[in-house]
Amino acid sequence: MMEKNQKNTQSLSGPDITPDDGIIVCKNLTKKFGANLVLDNIYFAIEPHKTTVVIGPSGCGKTVLIKHLIVLLRPSAGEVYFKGQRIDNATERNLSRIRAGYGFLFQGGALFDSLNVTENILFPVRQHYRVTARSGLDELVKMKLAMVGLDGFQHYYPARLSGGQKKRVALARAIALNPEVVLYDEPTTGLDPIRADVINELILKLQSGLGHTSVVVTHDMKSAYKIADRIVMLHRGKIIADGNVDHIKNHPHPIVQQFINGQVSEDDLAVLRMSGKDLKSQFLPEDFQE
Amino acid sequence: MNESVVGAFGAKTVEDVNNAGRAARFIGRGLACAFRALFRPKDYELTWTQMNIIGVRSVPVIMVTGAFVGMTLAIQAYDQLAFMGLEERLGVLINVSVVKELGPVLAAVMLAGRIGGALTAELGTMKVTEQIEAIRSMGTDPVRHLVAPRVLACLLLTPFLIIYADLLGIIGGYFMSVVQLGVNNSAYWTYSASGVELWDVSIGVIKGFFFGGAIASISCYKGFHCREGAEGVGHACTEAFVASFISILALNFAMGVIFKAVYNTLWPLRMLL
Numbered sequence: 108m109m110e111k112n113q114k115n116t117q118s119l120s121g122p123d124i125t126p127d128d129g130i131i132v133c134k135n136l137t138k139k140f141g142a143n144l145v146l147d148n149i150y151f152a153i154e155p156h157k158t159t160v161v162i163g164p165s166g167c168g169k170t171v172l173i174k175h176l177i178v179l180l181r182p183s184a185g186e187v188y189f190k191g192q193r194i195d196n197a198t199e200r201n202l203s204r205i206r207a208g209y210g211f212l213f214q215g216g217a218l219f220d221s222l223n224v225t226e227n228i229l230f231p232v233r234q235h236y237r238v239t240a241r242s243g244l245d246e247l248v249k250m251k252l253a254m255v256g257l258d259g260f261q262h263y264y265p266a267r268l269s270g271g272q273k274k275r276v277a278l279a280r281a282i283a284l285n286p287e288v289v290l291y292d293e294p295t296t297g298l299d300p301i302r303a304d305v306i307n308e309l310i311l312k313l314q315s316g317l318g319h320t321s322v323v324v325t326h327d328m329k330s331a332y333k334i335a336d337r338i339v340m341l342h343r344g345k346i347i348a349d350g351n352v353d354h355i356k357n358h359p360h361p362i363v364q365q366f367i368n369g370q371v372s373e374d375d376l377a378v379l380r381m382s383g384k385d386l387k388s389q390f391l392p393e394d395f396q397e
Numbered sequence: 398m399n400e401s402v403v404g405a406f407g408a409k410t411v412e413d414v415n416n417a418g419r420a421a422r423f424i425g426r427g428l429a430c431a432f433r434a435l436f437r438p439k440d441y442e443l444t445w446t447q448m449n450i451i452g453v454r455s456v457p458v459i460m461v462t463g464a465f466v467g468m469t470l471a472i473q474a475y476d477q478l479a480f481m482g483l484e485e486r487l488g489v490l491i492n493v494s495v496v497k498e499l500g501p502v503l504a505a506v507m508l509a510g511r512i513g514g515a516l517t518a519e520l521g522t523m524k525v526t527e528q529i530e531a532i533r534s535m536g537t538d539p540v541r542h543l544v545a546p547r548v549l550a551c552l553l554l555t556p557f558l559i560i561y562a563d564l565l566g567i568i569g570g571y572f573m574s575v576v577q578l579g580v581n582n583s584a585y586w587t588y589s590a591s592g593v594e595l596w597d598v599s600i601g602v603i604k605g606f607f608f609g610g611a612i613a614s615i616s617c618y619k620g621f622h623c624r625e626g627a628e629g630v631g632h633a634c635t636e637a638f639v640a641s642f643i644s645i646l647a648l649n650f651a652m653g654v655i656f657k658a659v660y661n662t663l664w665p666l667r668m669l670l
Contacts, residue, residue: 179530206536217531231535
């Protein structure tokens with residue numbers, strides 16, 4: 108069974124994938140910022156109605172990858188498909204319609220400071236629908252806030268919310284239009300372990316309740332193990348591991364093992380040991396006198 | 398050595414040209430979206446909010462600026478005119494200077510500081526906290542949603558703010574000249590009325606339209622393209638003010654030349670009429 112799962116997921120990140128292999132498909136995705144190669148020829152299909160978690164060390168290109176899935180960034184080379192339709196070369200006007208099918212939870216929440224919770228949640232609704240009945244909107248806000256356990260916070264401004272509450276309101280905003288795909292950029296970063304677990308539970312609850320496709324970028328392995336149907340590991344712009352939780356836990360690649368176990372490499376340790384070895388470790392006030 | 402200097406110069410030139418092109422495209426899009434916002438009732442609420450922030454709340458500071466311009470002109474010019482026995486013509490000098498040049502320019506500079514800095518800081522903070530990207534991710538064009546209402550509000554209201562500055566400049570000049578320095582009231586207004594034409598007032602108001610567009614466009618561009626962090630936002634605010642200030646001076650000069658040519662062309666026609 109595990110072998111089957113492994114084989115299935117590996118075929119979703121190989122060069123033979125087609126635009127119809129997933130709800131979102133990246134082919135030969137490459138991104139450069141100047142001379143800096145961030146994503147290097149990535150083939151990647153995301154299965155519908157499942158949670159795909161992208162892990163990797165800081166700076167490996169996870170956020171850049173997730174932003175390509177909604178075309179907030181355009182690739183230097185390669186293609187991105189949404190439901191079989193190529194979107195990386197779409198005009199901003201066409202993308203406006205396509206993006207209504209997505210929800211995006213930003214790392215810091217990205218709530219609008221000048222709007223209260225209600226207005227934040229209604230922002231995407233007002234942009235895509237002509238609204239005439241106010242009562243329907245209140246009902247919608249109440250429902251979305253209840254989903255994230257924050258009913259009653261309708262009139263709060265973001266400045267009055269804690270970090271965890273901001274992320275939950277941002278999540279309520281992300282699902283306001285009942286999107287088919289929800290993208291989470293480091294949803295548990297900056298939260299204490301309990302608040303982080305609340306977010307994990309919310310992701311699971313929304314996933315099972317709404318049945319959308321989730322793509323989560325994180326380096327929090329506890330979170331990844333809890334919510335993932337599939338885990339993809341990025342390293343230096345390439346996918347080096349792809350499979351279910353058990354597959355990743357038992358992956359033979361030393362970098363995967365080092366990352367999931369949170370171990371510093373021998374090379375890094377050697378650099379740390381050598382760094383400053385010949386320098387004084389303390390100073391005295393006299394050192395600053397003539 | 399020479400090659401590296403030439404290479405660095407070339408790279409800097411290419412970068413500057415790229416930045417200028419990017420700024421021109423952004424400002425062009427902002428102005429086009431502002432024009433379209435005029436015919437999009439859905440966006441009126443956004444524009445109305447910005448008109449309140451940009452226009453209504455700027456009235457006191459603009460009026461104070463205008464009043465001091467008029468009073469200072471009166472104090473500075475009185476002695477020279479009195480020396481030649483022409484103090485009754487003080488009104489012409491003050492009022493022409495206020496409505497044509499000093500009122501519009503100094504009011505615009507004050508607006509660049511008050512509004513330009515605020516717009517850049519607000520949009521810059523929205524950029525570094527990913528709020529602008531959040532707007533895009535929800536399928537909304539951030540230029541249409543954020544830039545167009547601000548540009549439109551500035552375009553529409555700066556001319557009115559300049560009228561306020563002119564009004565207070567005239568009152569300030571009158572107060573100092575007639576009440577404080579004892580110039581004859583009737584002569585002051587008679588000479589003023591004969592020296593200040595509708596054309597002079599119109600020039601100042603038309604200038605306000607261009608100054609407002611320049612301040613809003615430049616400030617929004619700097620906010621949208623500021624670097625990460627508090628230093629990036631602060632730097633963008635400084636750049637926005639400096640660029641707005643220079644644009645105001647350059648536009649003022651260009652419009653001075655254009656309006657003079659127009660006036661000289663139309664003057665004989667007016668005589669015929």
